[in-house]
Amino acid sequence: MDLDIDTDNNNGFNEPDMKPIEDNYEDVQGASDHPGKIMGVNDNDDDSDRIPDFADGFNWDYNVLGSDSDKNDNINAAEKFIPIVLKIHEPIELTNAIVRIGGDYIDSDPMAVTRDNNGVYHLPQDDSNLRIWSKPGNVRHNPHKIENGGDIITQGTYPAETLGFSNGIRQVTFYLEAVRPSNKRGVTSMSLSSVSRSPFAGYHTCSRLNDVPANLRPLQVFFEAFIPSHL
Ligand SMILES: [Ca+2]
Ligand SMILES: [Ca+2]
Ligand SMILES: [Ca+2]
Ligand SMILES: [Ca+2]
Numbered sequence: 001m002d003l004d005i006d007t008d009n010n011n012g013f014n015e016p017d018m019k020p021i022e023d024n025y026e027d028v029q030g031a032s033d034h035p036g037k038i039m040g041v042n043d044n045d046d047d048s049d050r051i052p053d054f055a056d057g058f059n060w061d062y063n064v065l066g067s068d069s070d071k072n073d074n075i076n077a078a079e080k081f082i083p084i085v086l087k088i089h090e091p092i093e094l095t096n097a098i099v100r101i102g103g104d105y106i107d108s109d110p111m112a113v114t115r116d117n118n119g120v121y122h123l124p125q126d127d128s129n130l131r132i133w134s135k136p137g138n139v140r141h142n143p144h145k146i147e148n149g150g151d152i153i154t155q156g157t158y159p160a161e162t163l164g165f166s167n168g169i170r171q172v173t174f175y176l177e178a179v180r181p182s183n184k185r186g187v188t189s190m191s192l193s194s195v196s197r198s199p200f201a202g203y204h205t206c207s208r209l210n211d212v213p214a215n216l217r218p219l220q221v222f223f224e225a226f227i228p229s230h231l
Pocket of ligand 3: 061067071
């Protein structure tokens with residue numbers, strides 16, 4: 001199992017290089033000179049429709065208020081999210097695997113965005129600062145949870161198939177949207193775990209498959225992302 005993000009910050013909004021140097025940086029947890037992927041808060045307005053982008057692209061008015069009176073919030077065709085790539089290698093049986101998404105990740109619920117009487121959008125008043133989507137930024141999003149047919153992935157445990165894996169699809173790309181700066185030293189981490197339900201499953205914590213003793217299954221990978229107040 002491997003999780004790749006552009007930890008050396010040279011791919012912008014493109015997929016990570018998936019080279020060893022990115023894996024190496026994944027292991028420098030908490031080191032200030034290796035903060036992980038540096039992400040901007042998505043409070044700008046890339047498509048110039050006066051809807052802040054954290055409230056754009058998922059048909060907020062329809063999904064929250066029940067009326068699609070504003071078409072502008074249905075899509076943000078100019079938006080870019082940060083891709084992360086999760087690979088689950090053979091021989092893990094993906095029809096039986098479960099993936100846990102946790103660590104410090106606390107999803108920011110797009111359905112919890114509110115709009116006040118002045119038309120100003122607000123994030124929910126909680127500690128969440130990140131969203132993991134199953135689709136890139138420039139397409140329409142369904143803000144419901146992925147297990148309910150939507151596109152947002154919250155912390156929790158999923159059958160691998162719910163996240164798009166199968167024995168023929170061992171690599172899936174997810175997309176990160178930062179909505180608030182990191183509040184703990186600017187570091188956010190996330191872990192994904194795969195548990196094979198087969199009886200030979202062992203337990204190990206590692207971010208690189210090569211580090212895992214042959215008799216153990218890799219179970220946990222992580223990345224760090226740094227969301228500064230200003231880029
Ligand atoms: Ca934006
Ligand atoms: Ca917008
Ligand atoms: Ca709408
Ligand atoms: Ca829009």
